[in-house]
Amino acid sequence: MGSKQRREREKEALRQDILDAARELFVHEGYENVSMRRVAEKIEYSPTTIYLYFEDKASLLYAICEETFAGLCKRMETIRKAGDDPVESLRRGCRAYVDFGLQYPNHYKLTFINHPQHPRDEKRQLREESMGMKAYGNLRAGVEACIKAKQFRETNVEAVTQMMWAGGHGITSLLISMPDFPWVNKDELIDLMIDTLIDGLRA
Amino acid sequence: MGSKQRREREKEALRQDILDAARELFVHEGYENVSMRRVAEKIEYSPTTIYLYFEDKASLLYAICEETFAGLCKRMETIRKAGDDPVESLRRGCRAYVDFGLQYPNHYKLTFINHPQHPRDEKRQLREESMGMKAYGNLRAGVEACIKAKQFRETNVEAVTQMMWAGGHGITSLLISMPDFPWVNKDELIDLMIDTLIDGLRA
DNA sequence: ATAGTATGCTTAACACCGTTAAGTGAGAGT
């Protein structure tokens, strides 16, 4: 009686359909401007069906964020495992982060800029094992390698990691959310940020 | 025939009452979590009255932002005109910027994070002459002073200003929009960013 | 003084929103 398995498969398929529809709408029109009813319309089910697969709208977004983070993680891991000079590796990791954001600005907006926070404490715990944390962990490993190689003056791994993240995020988010501002050349600006931070950290 | 002027005055007073009520609610509970009906309730008028004084909810917040950002401008100008060592002046200007953002996260969110893309071209123009942008101008003046004093290696004023802004914005916006992340000590993080950037720029 | 008008505000409603309680109906298990 494989019918049970078939139904299981179909359920999973619908879950993915919801995710796909929501991602497309969220990325294209922004989380706030897309209603659950519109997502439901796109998949041709009633709005309430979504609630059988996701607890609420924020959870739906969270699931999409996980997928996006996963892509970033993969890129960063590849760079880290290339095993160059640790400082060069960190620099390239930061570049990858910013480039990723600029390549998928709507995804980036969704996960890092218009990030609505979860109301539940329980969820927060889950989040700390999320892909976002994994990406952060990758950056952290890069920083740690530099410190272990005695390339940096400052030795507080966590602080340096968070600062590097903030530097990358600052550039990425401003370029995305203020496209009409008279920016200097974007590539130069990104490199200036990363190089200046690394130079400032150097022993 | 001063009755016209009196009515004018009374209208202006109500406008300020609305602004005051809205500011208190927005700052205390967050823009998204405060409805027009709640603002109206606080001033003991009907919700629709607000629309006689402000075009919509966003305009209401925008007006509040202008007021508050004027405060930031003043602070930054005071620092800049204190006439210390230009680098120290810049450092303190950056601190003031970040501190301001963390003090008024909802104001900061509207003008720098959830920056409306193109509601109307007309509005955008207004926005670029806003107090937020004036604050940017102040930062630019600080950077220029450092470069003129030959304290920095990099001499592209615009690029350096934008990088410093992005550094401050990165810290500020991440701290605001991801309050549940396990940040290291916030003050240290902010100082680390500013100091590292300045050290990295030094001649 | 009185009729007319402009002004300031309110009532009621529109068209949405996220979410949930209750109900339906097809297929599985006995």
Added chain:
DNA sequence: ACTCTCACTTAACGGTGTTAAGCATACTAT
């Protein structure tokens, strides 16, 4: 054949920002 499970729907709740229409009051002109 009958019950039961369960994926799904309908209808509704209590909110949201916003607007059209109406109502008094105060001012103006005759």
